[in-house]
Amino acid sequence: MIQVEHLSKRFGDKTAVDDISFRVHEGEILGFLGPNGAGKSTTMRILAGFLPATSGTARVAGYDVFTDSLNVRKQIGYLPENVPLYLDMRVNEYLTFRAQLKGVPKKDRRASIQEALEKCGVVEVQNQIVGTLSKGYRQRVGLADTMVHNPKILILDEPTIGLDPNQIRQVRSLIKELGKKHTILLSTHILPEVEMICGRVIIINNGKLVAMDTPGNLTSKLRGGATIHLEAKGPFGRIKACLEGIPAVLSVKGEDESVAPSGARTKTHRFVLETDKGRDVREEVFHAFVENKENKWVLLGMKKEAVTLEEVFHQITTREAEEAAGPLPPAEGPAPKGGIKETVSGLLKRIKA
Amino acid sequence: MTNSITIFKREMISYFYSPIAYIVIAVFLLSSGYFFARILALSQQATLMYSLANTQVILSILAPVITMRLLSEEVKSGTIEMLMTAPVTDFEVVFGKFLAALCLYLVMLAPTLLYVVFLGWVGDPDMGPIISSYIGLALMGAMFVSIGLLMSALTRNQIVAGVLGIVTLVILFYLGFAVSGTDGWYVPILQYVGTYDHWEPFTKGLVDTKDVIYYVSITVLCLFITVRTLESSKWR
Numbered sequence: 001m002i003q004v005e006h007l008s009k010r011f012g013d014k015t016a017v018d019d020i021s022f023r024v025h026e027g028e029i030l031g032f033l034g035p036n037g038a039g040k041s042t043t044m045r046i047l048a049g050f051l052p053a054t055s056g057t058a059r060v061a062g063y064d065v066f067t068d069s070l071n072v073r074k075q076i077g078y079l080p081e082n083v084p085l086y087l088d089m090r091v092n093e094y095l096t097f098r099a100q101l102k103g104v105p106k107k108d109r110r111a112s113i114q115e116a117l118e119k120c121g122v123v124e125v126q127n128q129i130v131g132t133l134s135k136g137y138r139q140r141v142g143l144a145d146t147m148v149h150n151p152k153i154l155i156l157d158e159p160t161i162g163l164d165p166n167q168i169r170q171v172r173s174l175i176k177e178l179g180k181k182h183t184i185l186l187s188t189h190i191l192p193e194v195e196m197i198c199g200r201v202i203i204i205n206n207g208k209l210v211a212m213d214t215p216g217n218l219t220s221k222l223r224g225g226a227t228i229h230l231e232a233k234g235p236f237g238r239i240k241a242c243l244e245g246i247p248a249v250l251s252v253k254g255e256d257e258s259v260a261p262s263g264a265r266t267k268t269h270r271f272v273l274e275t276d277k278g279r280d281v282r283e284e285v286f287h288a289f290v291e292n293k294e295n296k297w298v299l300l301g302m303k304k305e306a307v308t309l310e311e312v313f314h315q316i317t318t319r320e321a322e323e324a325a326g327p328l329p330p331a332e333g334p335a336p337k338g339g340i341k342e343t344v345s346g347l348l349k350r351i352k353a
Numbered sequence: 354m355t356n357s358i359t360i361f362k363r364e365m366i367s368y369f370y371s372p373i374a375y376i377v378i379a380v381f382l383l384s385s386g387y388f389f390a391r392i393l394a395l396s397q398q399a400t401l402m403y404s405l406a407n408t409q410v411i412l413s414i415l416a417p418v419i420t421m422r423l424l425s426e427e428v429k430s431g432t433i434e435m436l437m438t439a440p441v442t443d444f445e446v447v448f449g450k451f452l453a454a455l456c457l458y459l460v461m462l463a464p465t466l467l468y469v470v471f472l473g474w475v476g477d478p479d480m481g482p483i484i485s486s487y488i489g490l491a492l493m494g495a496m497f498v499s500i501g502l503l504m505s506a507l508t509r510n511q512i513v514a515g516v517l518g519i520v521t522l523v524i525l526f527y528l529g530f531a532v533s534g535t536d537g538w539y540v541p542i543l544q545y546v547g548t549y550d551h552w553e554p555f556t557k558g559l560v561d562t563k564d565v566i567y568y569v570s571i572t573v574l575c576l577f578i579t580v581r582t583l584e585s586s587k588w589r
Contacts, residue, residue: 048438051587073440080438084431086363088370100359101439145435 001026001153001183002047007056009042009207016042018207019056024153029179031198031215032187035317039207040187041081044157047185048078061152074103077146077182081157083139087131091122091141094130095148102149116144119177121170136167143171147178154178156186160193172197191313205317227305228282230254230271232289234297239269242292246284248276268300280304356441360449361456364423368457373422377415378461384411389468399476401468402556405486409552412458412490412497413526417518419457420501422511423450424583429509443583447576451502458494462487482558489555492568493548497522499575506582522548 002024009017017039024030032040045051047058049069058065061075086094095113104112117123120140125133130141139162146154159175160168176197178184188194194201195215203211203218211218232239236254243252254271275281282302289299368374389404396403424447427433436446472478501518508514528547532540544550551564 045434050434050438070440070442073438076438078435078438080431080434082431084433084435086367086432087430088367089363093366097359097363098435098439101356101436101441103440 001028001061002185003057003059004043004047005057007043007046007058008054009039009046009051010054015207017046017053020204020207020209021056022202022209022212024183024185026183027179028200029175029184029186029198031194031201032185032204033189033191033194033201033313034187034204035189038204038317040204041157042207043204044078044155044185044187045080047072048076048155049073050078074149075151076153076155077149077151079142079146079154079156079159081161083142085130085138085141085145088129090127090129091133092117092126094141095144098145099148104149112148112150116148119147119174120144121174135162136164139163139167139171143174147182152183154182154184154186156184158187158189160188160190168193203313203316210316228273228275228285229301229303229305230273230285230299231301232269232271232297232299233267234269235267236269239297240271242288243271243273243285246281246288248281248284250274250276354445356445357449357452360441360446361452364450364453365456368419368453373418374457374460377418377457378464381411381415381461382464385465386468389465393472399472399478401472401478401483401486404468405490406553406556408490409493409526409548410523412493413522414519415461416454416458416494416497417501417504417515417522419461420454420498420505421515421518422505423454423502424505424579425509425511425514428586429511437587443580447502447506447579447583451499451576454498454502455495458498459491462490462494479558482556485555485558485560488560489552489564492565493552495572496548496568496575499572499579503575503579503582506579506586 004023005021006019007017007021008015008019020039020043022030032043034040042051046053047060047065049065049072052066060072063071063075065072086097089097092113095116096109099109099113117126120143122137122140122144125137125141130138133141139159143156143159146156156175160171163171172193175184175186179197186198198215201211201213201215201218202209230243240252240254243249251274252271253273254269273281273285282304285302286299289297385404385408388407389401392404392407424433427436437443469478469483500521501514504517504521505511505514507517525546525548527549529544529549530547532543545567551567554561554564
């Protein structure tokens, strides 16, 4: 539905979007992820026909965004970042105006406005002046506007920004619902959002596309394994040695709390285990404890924690920033996994692997 | 064209939801009413010629007030992004807004028809010059509004747009006077560019093609530049 090829946009000397290519398939919800100022909005503006690209091409629903802009604009519903609305109009007046502008035939107009009002939960404020509405309602009026002509494609620039948690939930479920009928490209810098609603994610930083995959793949490819938090009772050193003996365990961190400075003598310790890719060591840990009957070690708790998209995002984007800031000191010997000295290319290689 | 009408309707709603329409109409009627009453009392003639000749200055100030927010406000509040990503052409947007401003201008003039009724009651006015004056006012309004609209496209600050429009129109008004009585190759040019020499014949009952062409061509030129300015803002 959307094909972007080698798209670049420069404002004077500043490159906002740098040679990005991607596709959005029909019926898909694609998340556009990146820190503020990464070039998300610029890309979306180009796709919506508001800005021309400096170089490269973009096609939306088969039409070129530059040469066939009017046809593109008929096919899309675009929600700009700050949801600029005419503040002096009433909600239903505004939506009527927008429906007319977008060419909704007169006989369908009332029905499609009513549908948009209901879907976005703004029926109760339809006679209010937009300027008197709260941010959350305005956002939803904007959303109602994007779907009033039932477009094939929705381009939503940060649709949940500035909403309270309940409204965010509503908007997310609304977007999920819309995703059944429309192709959606949405941008955000809120990570759980992407994990919740998007089928695929594009991470963009400094105008460059740095990763593109499903949220699940992105997280598992970055650091394969998982972190396991462990709570156990017994002699610290021996437990640690035993855990380190498990083949798939890469590292064991933990503090000896048996000599706590408070003087309270406790034998409960916490450990953090980093495990190898694709291996679940919880079973082995359990057996290690059970088989040591005579030692009377007790396993109090165990929790597996997958790498969140948040970490992926942070790692990818901050590495990029570090590299941009200046050359890194040369790594001495093999860098530890996830260590500071890892280069962007190394990181990206691992993502692509 | 339907899109222009849609935009026209929205702008009209907006005018009458804000105080601008009422303030502009009130100021115009107060001042034109004052001139009408004073001039009628002094001249004792059943004619609109002298009082309408005066309204040009008032209109030079009020027309840019009508148009100043039309495009600048859209850019400043960001609504231009919503507008221009809907399937409308730049021309349709500009033309719709132009129609709305011209319509408000004519609404503002409409109550002065009561003066004509009043003249008919107290005397026997010659209707020819009165009709030609209104034709002239409408043409002049189109030109003033298009100049104001252009200024609104040039800046995102509506006050600046308003001041630029007023200054331009007032300069155009005085251009003819400023050079009258002097000699030089530039005198006929400046007199042609100035608005006053084109307006006066209308008040005397003369609808000259030369003057009609003057108003229409400047209107079209300004609308054209406005469309281009709007297009170019994407590239900046």
